Each structure stands twice: as structure tokens, then as C-alpha cells.
Amino acid sequence: MKFFLDTADVSAIKLINELGVVDGVTTNPSIISKEGRDFETVIKEICQIVDGPVSAEVTGEAAEDMIAEARSIAQWAPNVVVKIPMTTEGLKAVNVLSREGIKTNVTLIFTVSQGLMAIKAGATYISPFVGRLEDIGTDAYQLIADLRAIIDFYDYDAKIIAASIRNTVHVEEVAKLGAHIATIPDALFAKMTQHPLTAQGLEIFAKDWAAFKQ
Ligand code: G3P
Numbered sequence: 693m694k695f696f697l698d699t700a701d702v703s704a705i706k707l708i709n710e711l712g713v714v715d716g717v718t719t720n721p722s723i724i725s726k727e728g729r730d731f732e733t734v735i736k737e738i739c740q741i742v743d744g745p746v747s748a749e750v751t752g753e754a755a756e757d758m759i760a761e762a763r764s765i766a767q768w769a770p771n772v773v774v775k776i777p778m779t780t781e782g783l784k785a786v787n788v789l790s791r792e793g794i795k796t797n798v799t800l801i802f803t804v805s806q807g808l809m810a811i812k813a814g815a816t817y818i819s820p821f822v823g824r825l826e827d828i829g830t831d832a833y834q835l836i837a838d839l840r841a842i843i844d845f846y847d848y849d850a851k852i853i854a855a856s857i858r859n860t861v862h863v864e865e866v867a868k869l870g871a872h873i874a875t876i877p878d879a880l881f882a883k884m885t886q887h888p889l890t891a892q893g894l895e896i897f898a899k900d901w902a903a904f905k906q
Pocket of ligand 1: 698718720821823824855856857858872
């Protein structure tokens with residue numbers, strides 16, 4: 693299973709990348725806007741830090757606008773992936789871009805049908821949103837399991853990026869269900885290394901060692 697970082701915070705990416713657990717990065721317009729810096733500059737910086745796919749999202753709504761943006765974004769770095777929203781215009785764009793060899797990540801997937809349409813249009817990655825489905829009381833885990841079963845049954849190349857991951861349980865569950873990738877906010881990465889019994893155990897070891905040394 694791969695872990696992507698769901699952030700555009702370059703300092704956080706540099707720090708977490710040192711742990712050797714980061715396989716890529718995803719961003720979206722909300723994430724980029726938090727940085728208050730030029731979109732292209734930020735994506736190019738991230739692409740140099742991380743040795744893996746880095747998703748940068750288009751903002752146009754018509755297929756021809758998305759295609760033009762995507763062609764330009766694809767020139768920014770060899771590891772850039774163009775994120776396209778799950779709309780009919782988005783699918784038209786993915787169909788053209790995939791034939792040009794431009795990698796795409798179709799985002800805002802909430803149903804199996806949407807996932808299938810994106811896969812058939814030629815998406816490299818599909819991003820079902822776990823947290824936002826839970827927000828409306830829908831079973832996000834069934835969606836992940838169904839998408840994985842369909843990809844395996846038909847031997848599709850598309851990979852699932854479980855997105856809108858908000859807590860460690862989300863990460864653990866999507867891992868068990870076969871999401872190829874989970875994209876995780878930087879703050880959650882820190883929580884994934886911690887447990888109160890680990891901290892307590894360390895304290896006890898240090899205390900016992902100090903007593904022994906005396
Ligand atoms: O990858 C998509 C993700 O950033 C959305 O997360 O928490 O805004 O639903 P959230």
C-alpha cells in the first residue's frame with residue numbers, strides 16, 4: 693500500500709518525507725489556496741522533494757479549458773499528475789489526456805458508477821472521498837471495497853486513492869479493504885506514529901535506566 697501526503701505545505705512535506713513513508717502528494721484548489729503562494733511554483737517545489745506522483749488540479753469547467761490547463765501542468769515536472777473533477781466535461785478531458793499519455797487523477801468520486809466511468813475514460817487514479825461520504829451517513833468503506841473488487845475482476849490499471857481521510861481508523865480500514873493508496877493530511881501522519889503506551893513505555897525505560905546507572 694502507498695501513502696500520499698494530502699497537503700501543499702512544503703515544510704511539512706520535507707519533514708515527513710524524511711521518514712521514508714511518503715510515496716506521493718495530492719493537492720486541490722482548497723489546499724493550494726491555504727499556502728498563499730503561486731500554484732506552479734508550489735507544485736514544482738513539491739515535485740522536486742518527493743520521488744512519486746504529485747497531483748495538481750485544474751480549475752476550468754469546460755473540457756477544452758481543462759485539457760489546455762492539463763497540457764500546461766503536465767510540463768511542470770515529469771512526476772506531475774493532473775487532477776480532474778468527476779463531471780461529464782471532466783471525463784471528456786480525461787479521454788483526450790489519457791490518449792496523450794498525460795496521467796490523471798479523477799477526484800470527487802462518491803459512487804461505484806462514478807468510479808467506473810472515470811476508469812473507462814482512462815483515469816490513472818480515481819479518488820473516492822471517505823470522510824465526506826461519512827459526513828452524510830453513507831458507507832464509504834463499501835465503496836472502497838466495491839471499487840477494488842471491480843478493478844481486480846476486470847484487471848483495470850487504475851489505482852484507488854482513498855481521499856478525504858480524517859483519522860487513523862480511516863487509514864487502517866481503507867488499507868484492509870485494498871485501497872492502493874491513502875492520501876493523508878500531514879497532521880494525521882504524526883498521529884499515526886503515536887500511542888500513549890509507547891510514550892509511557894519510553895518513560896519507564898528511561899527511569900529504570902537512570903536508576904540502574906546510579
Ligand atoms: O483529497 C481530498 C481531500 O483533501 C478532501 O478532504 O477533509 O476536505 O474532505 P476533506
